[in-house]
Amino acid sequence: MPGPLPAPYDHHHRGGGPAPPPPPPAPQPIHAAGEFPPAMLQQHPQYHAWGGSFSYGPPAQAPAPPYVEHQKAVTIRNDVNLKKETLRIEPDDECPGRFLVAFTFDATVAGSMTVYFFAKEELNCNLTATKEDLLKPVTVTFKEGLGQKFRQPSGTGIDFSLFEDAELFKEGEMDVYPLAVKAETTLSIGQLSEGEEHKSQTPNSQITQAVFERKEHRDYHVRVVKQILWVNGTRYELQEIYGIGNSVEGDTEGNDPGKECVICLSEPRDTTVLPCRHMCMCSECAKVLRYQTNRCPICRQPVERLLEIKVNNKGEEQQQTPQSPPPPPSTAPLQQQQQQQESQA
Template sequence: MGASSSRRRRDDYYPPPHHYPPPPPPHHHHHPPPPPPPHHRPPPPPPPSSYYYHPHPPPPHAYHGPWHPAPAPPPQQPQPTALTGPPPEFVEHQQAQKVKNYVNLHKDTIRLVPDGADPERRLVAFTFDAITDGSVTIYYFATEGKDCSFSSVYPELQTPTKIPFEKGLAQRFIQPSGSGVDLGFFSLDELSSSSGEVFPLVVYAEAYPSPEEGGPSVNATRAQITLAVLEKHNNDLQVKVMKQILWIDGVRYELQEIFGLVNSTEADVADADADDTGKECVICLSEPRDTAVMPCRHLCLCSECAKTLRFQSNKCPICRQPVEKLMEIKVRSPGP
């Protein structure tokens, strides 16, 4: 029994550590900090945070009964998420209305030439096509009035006169000598700007169709109006066309170029026979192009792909500009 007790003491015995921590410095015991100097001020009030303040008393503790686990809800199938973005804006799809133009001025050929009788004056010259007889009227510094009529803001400068022409293709027109204007009286800013809807140069080409060609309203006006400004290049005035207007049976149309539209001239027909590439829809690459994207005016789609594009995108496939509407243009294919 004695041996058992001695063994138990040996089991509970732990040897002392090899080193003890150093004692604290002497000033901790022999030099306590001096007391603060006495003062006779009242003790400061406790900080506001020590007070308990709450605008509303705490709610009473609710009694909770024994806890019973609620039945687990049935598993739900995950809903498929659409990978597409927000739907594009709706794009209007229109069909172009066919309008017969009786006279057409080639706007890239219009220019000013000096008058042989008076070199200070300038005469207007250009190339045009006409399927009927008609007349040309030249206006300087003119503004548009009612029913697409024009009048000069300087009536003393020139008296507009109608110059007749006969029907024919690729005709050359030149203003009669003596009917031009000396433009040296005007500043370059006046000649090169169209501010206030006053255009320095207006060419009014009017057609006179015969009763067989005119249709139901023979007496209605059919004209093409070219509005231009004059810019100085290499010490000479050059014509810059701003826009062209078509006035047919009391309706005003503003002409715009369509990029990709094939002309039906004989030269283009010969080129089409030699090489017919580049005229297919840029989406399906099989159907001919017959729909233009507005306002960029790229003729690059077929009618079926244009209908699909209305609900999938609002960007032009060529220039990526926003699409406001689609214009379907039925182009007659040349015969064999």
């Protein structure tokens, strides 16, 4: 039988000495604060993206701002405008104890002014005097012209001693206003075309609703609460636009300070933020900004809508389209409020 095979040749041990010791274990790395060894990372996979500032990964991205609607304003021609800052009451020299209503107004057509005390608004912007037995409405006709002065006829004014303070000094929403002035044109009725609906047969008008104020038993004052337009059978409510005066006045070059967009600082302002009514941006910046934020650049209030208002200077009046006739000097920007949608306001 063949013998056993010889042992394989040992290339490492040339002598008969003992075998060398095994190599030392590999050194463990020192982990900095916020780091974990691989074994721990495998056991806790939620820490893989941890960067030292957050416990369970980076914060989620902020949601995109809600979409903001961008609209273009429709120009409404206002034939008669009562300048609300001029509305006041004056003592009646011929009837001591009574006070007369006075104000300044502009009119591009002829019409009539009617002063109501304790008036309630009815359908189609008609006013009804709720205390007609004490104070009857007073109507005075006028001709066209700018800067006209109105003063209620003597003897027809109000005697405040006949009424309670609660009736004179009202706050908040109300159905009956202590004072109302209705400026009505005589133009629209005679210019009706055949086939027009009955609602268009109501003359165009402007209504100014106000309350009385008295501080520390001093003289009485008037504070305007609301102005309403009734044009071609549609009800509109006038609202102030903050900053539009800077866009209307000044040179046509747009070089006056305060007229430029607050975003690009170069283009003229033509876009109003609603509901805060700050006219502070150009239309191009407004289109970009509405996808980035829903806050007004001026007051930081939430934005519901953007209203683009093109203000035409003298050199641009010929560019008006028939659908947007140039307004008279006293025309103010309007926000349409349909009579049928009042319950949703």
